[in-house]
Amino acid sequence: MNLESYLAYVLIAFLTITSPGAAILLAISNGMRYTLKAVVVSTLANALGLFILSSVAMLGVGALLKTSAAFFIILKITGALYLIYLGLKLFIKKELTLHIQKEEHVEMVPYGKVAKTAFLVAVTNPKPILFFTAVFPLFMSPDYSVTGQFLIMTSTFLAISITSLIFYGYMASRFKAWFADIKSLNLFNKITGLLFIAMGSFLALYSRKAA
Secondary structure: OOHHHHHHHHHHHHHHHHOOOHHHHHHHHHHHHOOHHHHHHHHHHHHHHHHHHHHHHHHHHHHHHHHOHHHHHHHHHHHHHHHHHHHHHHHHOOOOOOOOOOOOOOOOOOHHHHHHHHHHHHHHOHHHHHHHHHHHHHHOOOOOOHHHHHHHHHHHHHHHHHHHHHHHHHHHHHOHHHHHOHHHHHHHHHHHHHHHHHHHHHHHHHHHHHO
């Protein structure tokens, strides 16, 4: 993976992670209901689930790199089309709903339950599953170590994810009124959706030329 591909991957990963979804809504909910420590606990549990999904996905991608160059190109094009699909889905998605108990006091934090919920949200969420299987191949190259590329992309994804979730959780605890306004999150979703469509279209054309 060269620097240009890595920077493009960072952009896609950032847009994927920061667009409001199950993990972010959970972080916001924890930030508004509990404490920042609860947000950190749930974030680390979520990261563990993401690492497991990434490892499983890379087993398949690594096999493709070693067996069929043509099929790998097809997989890249599929990944680009997936980005376009994801963008369309975000843009036309129905309004998000955020269920939060609005109480004046901070609830007793059930850390075990918080961690379990975050882990299950990660391993059962189709968003990261599809990202790891469809998007990783877009930026991988047979000319470089599969393991090295896997470690770089996974560590980058987890770093952005952890930072993003803690940021959302912290901001939710400080600015509850804004995060209770779901219209703001939905507007962010639509903007992100358009960016996905543009990037996916570019990568689809680029992959076809490479083929």
